[in-house]
Amino acid sequence: xxxxxxxxxxxxxxxxxxxxxxxxxxxxxxxxxxxxxxxxxxxxxxxxxxxxxxxxxxxxxxxxxxxxxxxxxxxxxxxxxxxxxxxxxxxxxxxxxxxxxxxxxxxxxxxxxxxxxxxxxxxxxxxxxxxxxxxxxxxxxxxxxxxxxxxxxxxxxxxxxxxxxxxxxxxxxxxxxxxxxxxxxxxxxxxxxxxxxxxxxxxxxxxxxxxxxxxxxxxxxxxxxxxxxxxxxxxxxxxxxxxxxxxxxxxxxxxxxxxxxxxxxxxxxxxxxxxxxxxxxxxxxxxxxxxxxxxxxxxxxxxxxxxxxxxxxxxxxxxxxxxxxxxxxxxxxxxxxxxxxxxxxxxxxxxxxxxxxxxxxxxxxxxxxxxxxxxxxxxxxxxxxxxxxxxxxxxxxxxxxxxxxxxxxxxxxxxxxxxxx
Numbered sequence: 001x002x003x004x005x006x007x008x009x010x011x012x013x014x015x016x017x018x019x020x021x022x023x024x025x026x027x028x029x030x031x032x033x034x035x036x037x038x039x040x041x042x043x044x045x046x047x048x049x050x051x052x053x054x055x056x057x058x059x060x061x062x063x064x065x066x067x068x069x070x071x072x073x074x075x076x077x078x079x080x081x082x083x084x085x086x087x088x089x090x091x092x093x094x095x096x097x098x099x100x101x102x103x104x105x106x107x108x109x110x111x112x113x114x115x116x117x118x119x120x121x122x123x124x125x126x127x128x129x130x131x132x133x134x135x136x137x138x139x140x141x142x143x144x145x146x147x148x149x150x151x152x153x154x155x156x157x158x159x160x161x162x163x164x165x166x167x168x169x170x171x172x173x174x175x176x177x178x179x180x181x182x183x184x185x186x187x188x189x190x191x192x193x194x195x196x197x198x199x200x201x202x203x204x205x206x207x208x209x210x211x212x213x214x215x216x217x218x219x220x221x222x223x224x225x226x227x228x229x230x231x232x233x234x235x236x237x238x239x240x241x242x243x244x245x246x247x248x249x250x251x252x253x254x255x256x257x258x259x260x261x262x263x264x265x266x267x268x269x270x271x272x273x274x275x276x277x278x279x280x281x282x283x284x285x286x287x288x289x290x291x292x293x294x295x296x297x298x299x300x301x302x303x304x305x306x307x308x309x310x311x312x313x314x315x316x317x318x319x320x321x322x323x324x325x326x327x328x329x330x331x332x333x334x335x336x337x338x339x340x341x342x343x344x345x346x347x348x349x350x351x352x353x354x355x356x357x358x359x360x361x362x363x364x365x366x367x368x369x370x371x372x373x374x375x376x377x378x379x380x381x382x383x384x385x386x387x388x389x390x391x392x393x394x395x396x397x398x399x400x401x402x403x404x405x406x407x408x409x410x411x412x413x414x415x416x417x418x419x420x421x
Contacts (some may be wrong), residue, residue, distance in 0.1 A: 003347070004143040005276075005297060005388050007318055009143075009144065009352075010141050011026075013143045013144055013182070014026050014100070014272075016139040016140055016142070016143040016149075017029070017137070017140040018136065018369060020032070022192060023132055024134075029136060030136070030365055030366070030369040030370075031047060031048040031365065032048075032209065033049065033374055034047035034262060034363050034364070034365055035047060035048055035417075036156070036185050037354070037357055037363055037374065040361040041358060041361065041363075043350075043357045043361040043362060043363045043393070044361055044362055044363065044391075044395055044398050044399040044402060045363050045395070046316075046362065046363060046364050046387040046388045046389075046391060046395070046399050047363050047364055047365045047388065047398075048097065048365075049188070049250075049335045049336065049388050049390060050255055050257065050384075050409075051250075051253040051390050051391075052390060052391035052392030052393075052395055052396075053252040053305075053308065053390075053392060053393075054253055055252050055254040055293075055301075056252070056299065056301040058101050058294065058297075058299060058301075059252060059254065059290055059291070059293075059294050059301075060287070062290035062291075062293040063286050063287050063289065063290025063291075064290075065290075066083040066286035066287075066288075066289035066290050067286040069289075070358030071285045071286045071288075071289045072285060072286060072370075073285065074281070074282055074285070074375070075106070075282040075283075075284075075285040075288060076228050076282070076284055076303040076383060077108025077273060077276075077277055077281060077287045078104075078105055078269075078273060078290075079104065079105060079108065079282070079288060080096070080176070080285070080288045080289060080292065081101065081262070082288070082289055082292040083106055083259075083261075083288040083291060083295075084101040084102075084104040085101045085292070085296075086291070086293075086295035086296045087099070087101075087104045087261050087263070087295065088100060088101045088103075088104055088202050088335075089295065089296055090295045090296075091231070091244075091263065093231070093402070094220075094221070095220070095229065095231050095233050096184075096229050096234055096236060097234050097244075097263075099263055100266075102266045102269070102404055103229055103260040103263050103264060103266060103269055104261055104262070104263055104264060104269070104300040105261060105263075105264075105269050105276065105304075106107070106260070106261055106282065106288060107245075107247075107260040107261060107262055107275050107276055107280075107282045108258040108260075108279070108280040108284065109247055109249060109255075109258035109259070109260040110218045110246060110249075110260040110261065110327070111135075111137045111246040111260075111261065111277040111278060111376070112218065112258075112276065112279055112307040113246075113247075113260045113261065113262040113272075113276075114135075114137060114138070114141060114182075114214070114245050115137060115140075115144070115279070116199070116262070116272050116273075116275040116279060117142065117214055117243050117262060117264075117272050118141040118142060118144075118180065118214070118333065119144060119145050119148075119275045120147040120210050120242070120271045120272045120274065120275045121179070121180055121214070121268075121271070121272070122142065122146075122147045122179050122180055122392055123147070124145065124147065125146060125147065125148075126147050126148075126179040126216075127147060127149075127150050127175065127176040127177065127178045127179065127180075127367065128142050128147055128148070128149055128150070128178055128179065128180040128181075128182055129150045129151070129172055129173055129178040129180070129181045129182070129211075130149065130150075130151055130152075130181075130182040130183075130184075131151065131152050131153070131154050131182075131183060131184060131187065131325070131368075131370065132151035132152065132153050132371050132375060132377040132378055133154070133188075133189055133190070133202040133287045133367055133370035133371050133381065133402050134184070134192055134371075135184065135188060135216070135370070135372060136369075136370065141297075142363055147179070149372075150172050150178065151172075151371075151375055151378045152164060152165055152168050152169040153165050153168070153189055153375065153377035153380060153381050154170055154192055154374070154377070155189060155255075155376075155377070156327070156329070156338075156340065156380065158327075159238065160214075160289055160327065160328065160329050161329065161330065161332075162187070162190040162191075162192040162329070163192070164192075164194075164198070165376070166201065166307075167335060168376075169201075169205070170205065172404075173205045173208075173209055174213075177209055178211045178242055179211055179212065179214045180211055180213075180214050181202055181205065181206050181209075181213050181214070182215075182216065183199070183214070183215055183216070183232060184211075184216040184217075184230060185199075185215070185216075185217060185220075185229065185230075185232070185382060185398075186213075186217075186219040186220070186222065186223060186332065186334050186418065187333075187334075188218075188219065188221075188334055188335075188336065189336045189338055189365070189367060189386040190329065190336075190338060191219075191224075191329065191331040191332040191333045191334045191336060192324065192332065192399060193223065193225075193227050193228075193229060193332050194230070194232075195227075195230070195335055196230050196235045199230060199232045199235035200235055200236065200237070201229075202232065203232070203235070203236030203237055203238060203241075206236070206241055206331070207237075207238055211241070212241055212242075212243055213232055213241055213242045213243070214229055214243050214245065215231065215232040215233065215238060215242060215243065215244045215245060216246075217229070217231060217244060217245065217246040218225055218245075218246055218247050218249070218250050218260075219250055219333050219334040219335070220246055220251070221250070221251035221302050221305075222250060222306055222309060222333055222335070223250065223304075223306070223332065223333045224309065224310045224313060224331055224332060224333055224334075225304070225332045225333070229333070231244060232244070233263070233376040234267060236331065242264075243262060243263070243264040243268060243272070244258065244262065245262050246260065246261060246263075246296070247259060247260035247261065247263070247342060248260070248291050249263065249293075250335070251302050251303065251305065252294065252302070252305075253304055253305060254287075254291075255285045257284055257288055257291070258282055258283060258284060259288060261293045262276075262316035270330035270364050279419060281332075283421075309335070309389065312389040312390070312391075312396045313331050313337070313389045313399050314392065315389070315396050315397060316337065316387065316389040316396050316400050316403070317330065317331065317337050317389070318400075319400035319401070319403040319404050319405050319407075320337060320339050320387065322403060322404050322406075322407035322408070323339075323341075323344075323403060323406055323407040324341070324408060324410055324411055324414075325341075325343040325344045325410075326340060326341055326344060327339070327340040327342075327343070328340075329387070335388050335389065335390040336387065336388050336389070337384045337386075337387055337389065338384050338385070338386055338387075339364070339368075339384060339385050339386075339387060340381075340383060340384045341383045341384070341385070342384075344383075345383060345411070347383065348366075348368065348380060348382050348383060349366035349367060349368050349369075349381065349384055349385050350366045350368070350369070352366075352383060352385065353364075353365075353366050353385050356385075357404070360405065360406045360409075361400050361403050362387075362399060362403065363389075364385040364386050364387040364388075365385065365386040366384075366385055366386075367381035367384040367385060367386050368381050368382060368384075370386075387399070
């Protein structure tokens with residue numbers, strides 16, 4: 001049998017994404033690890049950001065009808081025209097971003113869109129700057145492209161919110177001369193929403209570096225406060241250098257359908273499509289049609305889904321705040337709250353998450369798993385855990401009860417569970 005390690009790209013990608021075990025074998029993602037841990041212990045899984053509620057019946061009906069209507073073979077490589085037109089309409093209706101359907105590319109979820117864009121637009125040997133914590137596909141894609149990843153932390157402000165380190169951003173961009181600046185807004189896991197001024201700042205930096213701005217906007221519809229989501233392509237003056245990536249999975253509770261898209265000037269879209277062509281070519285034909293139907297309909301589901309998430313956040317977040325000494329973020333958008341236990345323990349987030357899983361049936365995602373080891377963000381989030389309120393109402397309620405029990409226990413026994421080593 002030939003040595004699998006002689007082709008090193010797969011292993012380098014896995015290592016960059018934190019999947020390599022100490023013995024060199026490849027392990028699960030942090031999301032898979034925590035899902036497995038919760039299942040083993042019978043704990044509440046507030047880890048992976050997968051909806052615990054179903055998509056609307058009308059979306060399923062529309063996709064079923066598309067199957068019956070014959071949309072079951074290969075879709076065009078760019079995507080069905082109905083979906084491309086629907087995405088263009090949705091962007092202008094919801095965000096004031098004027099889009100021509102020729103600028104839209106269907107992708108098998110946002111992860112493929114991000115990866116294809118990085119492979120197409122990052123020259124070998126050049127740098128990509130991203131904000132940290134980050135989605136774990138970013139470093140894997142940068143490694144596959146032969147580039148280098150540089151990060152700028154989004155840091156807690158001490159009041160339950162977060163803000164990027166703009167001084168460090170300017171310094172890093174000036175030093176590494178990036179070919180791409182990647183911004184995730186609303187941000188996972190902090191829920192931070194970049195303002196128009198923030199995005200204009202990024203745009204000026206990109207123009208000075210002659211860099212692309214790659215925008216990950218998968219939580220675009222899930223803003224839980226009065227602050228609106230503003231697409232970078234709207235806020236940045238030179239919109240032609242902005243490549244937008246988003247998907248319908250989070251907004252419509254259909255993450256398994258992998259209906260995503262890239263929006264870019266036609267010649268840029270063509271370059272990204274040339275890469276995507278040899279990843280999936282295409283997928284999800286009838287689901288593309290079903291989603292196109294919903295994006296152009298008068299359905300109220302997205303608004304109702306957003307209100308449901310806000311209601312579940314109002315159950316989980318106050319319960320988290322019953323834990324004495326913990327700092328709990330106020331979610332502005334998305335699926336998550338971040339809980340900082342550093343005032344309670346010297347344990348890092350990995351050890352603490354394991355302890356809380358075993359003793360209080362609570363499983364989250366250690367935030368350092370979404371950071372580069374040794375980075376300022378890794379240090380800032382050393383004892384922070386991300387908890388998801390997108391789970392079912394029953395799971396969120398159960399999780400809230402467990403946090404209240406934890407808080408009560410710690411008030412009675414401040415040194416309990418060896419939280420302070």
